[in-house]
Amino acid sequence: MFTKPFRVKSNTVIKGSDRRKLKAELCAAFPSLSAEELSELIPNKEELNVVKIYAHKGEAVTVYVLHKSPLFFEVEKQLYPTVYLLWRYPSLLPVFRTWSPVLQKLIGGADLMLPGVVVPSCGLPDVKTGDCCAVTLVKNRAPVAVGKAAVSSSEMYSLGMKGRGVCVLHTYMDFLWAFGDKSGPPSLPEDDSEGQEVNGEKYEVSEEEEEEELKKCVEEQQSSGEAVTDEACCGLEELGIAEQEENKCEGSNEKEQENGDDLKTPQEIMDALLFQCFLHALKSKVKKSELPLLTSTFLRHHMFSCCPSGKQLDIKKSSYKKLSKFLQVMQQQHNLVQVKELTKGVESIVEVDWKNPELRSFSVPDETGVEAATVQEGGEGEVAYHPPExxxxxxxxxxxxxxxxxxxxxxxxxxxxxxxxxxxxxxxxxxxxxxxxxxxxxxxxxxxxxxxxxxxxxxxxxxxxxxxxxxxxxxxxxxxxxxxFPGQDPIIKKGHIEPIDISVASRGSNKKVTLMKNLEVYGLDPATVGTALQHRVQASTVLQPVAGAKDKVLVQIQGNQIHQVGNLLLDHYQIPRKYIQGLDKASKGGKKK
Known part of the structure; x- marks a missing residue:
């Protein structure tokens, strides 16, 4: 469900009444949680956020976030814990164990097949079809996936341990996990006294037998026809468990080795995209006459425009976190640029090594996106916007x-x-x-x-x-x-057309935020506009439903950004000025000395 990026619809702090209601629902869904544990998960005084999202296939999901990490998610009125919560309470759900190489398939979007389930001596957990359950790896009790049972325990035995066992909804290393603090699972050793069974037969595992069993279960998992998406990330090294088994298993799957992205974490993929856009911008966008060039201008006007169609460039999701740190690495380790602080607090690129081997050998990709291009549902780029008549x-x-x-x-x-x-x-x-x-x-x-x-x-x-x-x-x-709208039947409505309303409001500690509404009237997707603004000003945006207005969303962005909002609407989206209200509220800068 979260193998591809999702779209955030709203992010709000939970109300007191809803907090009590959620605690009651958790108590009913997970009766093993004590009153103290419930109070720890749903504290009365700490901020608990409710994030409403749309998954890439359109499913509406509600996520509950505490301390910047998602704890629960709700799908079709059923609550599921995330791996972050299960690492704190590993016995919260019935558990199915599998071999560590199977995790790579689960991350890619596959369900857990019964041939890959390792059966303990005590037998499988007692579950019914649709029950919430967790998936762990051999030698570690820390859950790495959450889903629901495809069939009951008795049916699993009657099927001869063949077919689908667990329909996986959420895994370690997916985009819901990336929405949190991105920590890895703890090491929780299993009880060595327990024997292991596969397909109901107890046996002792030797190295040679284990290698053969791993190859067998991975082949079964792959032959089940489950899709492995491009977003699949290995992540097994971060687990710190069963490293020898995974190295052996990797040799059995040549197709996975051919796809380099499958062996990268989302952070590594973003680092590679950042470096690609950096080289592309230097080679095709920056001219010697433009130097010295403000680093912020270089990012906003050159690097973002070099981002391939269907992808988003986000420095905060890279290992560098900040542009200054990234440019520092480009200067010290690659000797591509020289960055200096010509004005206090403002950095500029003062020199580019045009003869650098990495830069000279870089080939410019044919297909590039534009600044406002964002990933839509299904992974396709944004259709070019044309203002309505x-x-x-x-x-x-x-x-x-x-x-x-x-x-x-x-x-x-x-x-x-x-x-x-x-x-x-x-x-x-x-x-x-x-x-x-x-x-x-x-x-x-x-x-x-x-x-x-x-x-x-x-x-x-x-x-x-x-x-x-x-x-x-x-x-x-x-x-x-x-x-x-181009290519659509005319729409006639009574009254005056509502202009796009731009305003500035104050939040806590007198912080300013810019608000936009009525974008939908002009065929603009608030999420797309919010992302384009986020790229322009490098500030966070939030989408909130407009009170009393059906199907309308308010876009909020940090700071007084009316100048940037006006430029985006007037120049990029070509909305006539008479249909934009509030451009006169832009902040007025001081006189330059």
Missing amino acids: IISLYSVTARLEPLFLDAKKRKGMTMHPAEVRSIVTEYVKKNELVDENNKNYVTINPTLCDCLLDKSEYQEVESLKWDDLFSRTLGRMQECYQVI
Whole structure:
């Protein structure tokens, strides 16, 4: 479920009433937890966050986060613990054991197949179909996966230990694990007195027999047809368990060796992407005339634009964490650039070694993305955005229907302002209502009197100027607007179109945040806009549902970022300025000396 990146919909602090409700649900779902343990997991005074996410296949998942690590996740109203929680309480769930090389398949998205299950002398745990259970590795009781039983224990025996055993939902090294502090599992040795059984037969494990059994279970796991995604990461070295077995097993799977990404952690993959974008930017974007170049400008305008389509460049997910540290490594270990602090607190790239062998041998990839490209569900890049065409319309009301009967315009039908003027002009000429003495005036007949005049004007107003006639007609019609997106049918709605509203608010300790809403009206995905802004200003963004508005999301980003928001909407998304409200609230910088 979490083998690919997920999209965060909202991240809020849990309310007191919901906290009590969650504690009751945990008590019912996991009765083995004591009252003290429940209070430790759901503390009354510490901040507990509720994060609502969409998995890559569209599943709605609620994640409960404490101390920056996810503890539980809820799918279809059923609670599951994460590996972080199970490392603290390894006996919380029924456990199925498997060989350490199988973990690589589970990380890639495969389910646990019964041929790979190591049966203890006491037998399999008693589970029913759909029960929540955990997966551990031989020689370590620390769970590495969480799922639900595909069949009951009795059915597992009756099937001869063949077929699917556990439908895996979450594993160590997946993207839900990466959402936490990314710590590794503890070493929890098993009881050596327990014998081991495979397929129900007890035996002592010799090195040669163990090697043959490992090859057999991995082949069974691979032949089950379960997909191993590109995001699969080995991670077995970090476990610090069964290293000899995994080295032997790696030789049995040539396909996994061919794919280098399968042997890298997400952090290592991000490091490689960062280095690729760095070399690409130096080779194709940076010119000698631009030096010295601010490091922030180099990242924002050069490196991000070199990120391949369908991928996201995020320094915080790399081992460097900060741009300054990354550039320091590029300077000291690779001798690619020289970075100096020309102004206090502001670093610049002052020199590039264009003859560096690594830079000269680097070949520029053909396909590159743009700054705002983000990974969508299914792994495809963002479709190019085209602003909608917005047209003001007017709808015929019951009061004005007699005026438009000759033009066959009934109540509720919409027209352009020019069409309204044309129909009114035709009506006046047809009924010979133009004042003979002054053609700038129109004589009021009974129909115009009923449609356009107030009751107090019935006896007093005998004629109107043309402009007054048109303005009164439009003023008594229902305002509407039409939105036309490229390749889609027009959408007509009543009232004024809501502008994109940008505002600045204060949070705790007088910190400023920038808020945006009504992006959906213009066909903009709030998550995509939030990611593009995050790349531009290197500040965190949060998506929150708008109170009282269905299907609307508020984008919040740290600091007063109205300048950057305005530039993104006006230049990149090409939204007309008249449909953006709040650009005048941008912070005004001091005068340069």
